[in-house]
Amino acid sequence: MRVLGVDPGLTRCGVGVVEGTAGRPLKMIGVGVVRTAADADIAERLLLIERGLEEWLDEHRPDVVAIERVFSQHNVATVMGTAQASAVAMLCAARRGLPVALHTPSEVKAAVTGSGRADKAQVGAMVARLLRLAAPPKPADAADALALAICHIWRAPxxxxxxxxxxxxxxxxxxSVR
Amino acid sequence: MRVLGVDPGLTRCGVGVVEGTAGRPLKMIGVGVVRTAADADIAERLLLIERGLEEWLDEHRPDVVAIERVFSQHNVATVMGTAQASAVAMLCAARRGLPVALHTPSEVKAAVTGSGRADKAQVGAMVARLLRLAAPPKPADAADALALAICHIWRAPxxxxxxxxxxxxxxxxxxSVR
Structure with missing residues (x-):
């Protein structure tokens, strides 16, 4: 199973592709960030995110897209942008007929570190270990996207x-069944 | 100027097309609602909204798309869906190179009724009067979309x-200028 993880955001939208199945070693296929300028028009930013995600989908052809589930109890100023960026990611996947899976931040943290309250550094360290990388991917949004993909591979069964x-x-x- | 007004929502996304310029009588070109089932997958719902909006854009070729500006202080449960539906509308417009204008609910109410705190019935009544319709468009989301388009035509100058x-x-x- 090849999973594109997306950590949605307007300024930095983390993307990471991981291949594997539960119980087997995982393989990182790619990782990166789609960035848009904070002073750009919101519509323009969403368009740039769409184009960036389309490139990742074209290049890596994932079987499923795992996106962080956005909660509204977080910082009110950023949550709207996160919700909008996640909408673009869901749309890109649905348009290709790809299944979309949503995982909460604590599900992701618990999957890769064992604790739903792990900090960024811990998540980054475990992502590096699980994917056999020399160092945690930077920025944190990129590491989070990989963590989402890993979480999905492990939770999917x-x-x-x-x-x-x-x-x-x-x-x-x-x-209908007896 | 031909404006597509969009009142974003997952269950009912209001759409209304109005033609006119400030200070001249307005003309309604079309009005409707893009609906999606509340029990459907969120990604699937966003895809249906995209398809619905694309049809409206194809058919009516607006010069600009006016969308309600979403605030996060409203009902937390619905605001995420509204933000996501509005992201789809912004994306559809930006993809065609159409300008996107955002207006707050109180700007829209003030534009069509003179009061930023007017109720739904008042907005519907004024939309009907300004567009010379026999009755307020139903549901309220459709009337709100027309009100957004009217608001934009009047505020644009x-x-x-x-x-x-x-x-x-x-x-x-x-x-650079002296």
């Missing part, structure tokens, strides 16, 4: 089982 | 003058 269980339950309730 | 003044000031400060 459990999420699939949950989805299958939920689908079975629905069918049982409707009486 | 003043906004242009402000932009020109700001540009002149910048040039004066840089010493």
């Amino acid at each position: 459990a999420q699939d089982r949950l989805r299958q269980a939920a689908a079975l339950q629905t069918r049982l309730q409707k009486g | 003043a906004q242009d003058r402000l932009r020109q003044a700001a540009a002149l000031q910048t040039r004066l400060q840089k010493g």
